[in-house]
Amino acid sequence: MTATRVLVLNSGSSSLKYQLLDMADGSKLATGLVERIGEAASRCVHTLLAHGGSTRDSTREQSGHIADHAAALKAIAAELDADGLGLDSPELAAIGHRVVHGGLRFTAPTVVDDAVLQEIERLVPVAPLHNPANIIGIRTARELRPDLPQVAVFDTAFHTTMPESAARYAIDVETADAHRIRRYGFHGTSHAYVSRKTAALLGRTPDEVNVIVLHLGNGASASAVAGGVCVDTSMGLTPLEGLVMGTRSGDIDPAVIFHLTRVAGMSVDEIDALLNKKSGLVGLCGDNDMREIVRRMDEGDRRAELAFAIYIHRLKKYIGAYTAVLGRVDAVAFTAGVGENSAPVRAAAVAGLDGLGLAVDAGLNAVRSDKARLISPEGSRVAVAVVPTDEEREIAQQVYALVND
């Protein structure tokens, strides 16, 4: 029997999400997550997906204490086993792990061995929030199936093609190099998948088109992709730089930090929490769900209007900047929770940009769909697209391609 299944694991600090795919036909067999790991009431949700449709999906939910990631993965393995999809199945070809930070070393998916794991550990200082959880996920999976290829797929990998002019900060080179300070970018798996899908939507190959991808979720980032190659992205050393996000400030004058230290007496940790957790949309208006913000705007809520205006202003600046970086733009693609679902955000982001060849058709923009689609008027110079992202599928494809090489 050929092994064609790939289990994709996405470990967060207190959660573990998974999807099981069969790469023989690209179908998704199961999906789920364990959340609130380490808390008294952890929750495990497992869905067995019906082949080719959602009508026969069955979901099981359990709560109870799940102490750590090892226990979480064992709970997931038990759920999969109950559906005849266990980790010991000969059909399982590999386990793919989303790893947030791969530094400069990891430019492609990599089979994990001890040396690779050590290198991912070496990157913890530049990704303190994410890499430790990813490492625990990999270690646990290796213990459960030591014989199986465990493949790390890095969020930063797609951005390693950025030229130095885009990747370096204009600070003292020795200091930057000593501490590995540069712009790495994140959400790379999504930017890679969506830019390729956008080319396909236009009936072209990735090397023929220049695309601006706007990944607007709770975290948000933009990227400029020239002929399939990333040439700039909005996140930097960490996922804090760039667009206005759900709870993160995005771009800010670094002197704000000195000012808060000197004038407000805030500690570095307090400022870190302020900029990462209490800023962005939530800091501006108290909500980070775009649905709620638009609903409040409809009621004339001024704070929601201001938050939306700041969010859109920043987005427009990046569309303009990346138009200049690319020289010629064939498509702008919206993706992730906000990008895929919020027609008001898409309309506002391109409003007034007809000088750049950008426009959306109100009717097309209003259609709700989970399919990749164009929303620009026929004959537009630049296509505007909505392209649902699928990071798990992209990870599974990369993993399967590597283990079958």
Ligand code: ADP
């Ligand atoms: P992440 O993966 O970064 O946690 P997602 O890509 O799942 O985020 O996006 C989550 C965000 O998407 C929510 O915070 C919300 O603002 C937005 N969102 C989800 N559904 C809708 C919708 N129907 N309309 C507008 N915004 C939505």
